Amino acid sequence: MNGYGRIARLALGTLAIAAAVALLLSGCSELGFPSVHDMPAPRPDTTLSPDQVKQATDDLISQREHLSTEAQTTGQVSPASNAAGNPRPPATVQPAVQVDTPPAAQTAGAYARP
DSSP, X not given: OOHHHHHHHHHHHHHHHHHHHHHHHHTTSOSSOOOTTOOOOOOSOOOOOHHHHHXXXXXXXXXXXXXXXXXXXXXXXXXXXHHTTOOSXXXXXXXXXXXXXXOTTSOTTOXXXX
16 A cells, blocks of 8 residues: 555544534534523413403404304305305305215124125
8 A cells, every 4th residue: 555545544534533523512612592590580471260261262262253254145146146246156065976875784894785
């Protein structure tokens, strides 16, 4: 083996070790992360009182009911818009496939054979 190959391998090995050490040490530096025991200051706000919880719950329930009735009415044709020039009655949804239901006396999964 010649002297240049040995020097090249030694330099490459040294460079690899230096890169590995640099990567390991860069993991120890602080990059904007708080320390393990660095706790935030206590919050000045207190928890909700039972009356506030009830009020918030009632508000959410009323909003849900309002949105539910609004969604149901937008899916149907109102009589005023039907009389205003839409002569078609509202469409009804029919199932695409008729499913035979077994009689009540049979066990689950068993259908009557024709």
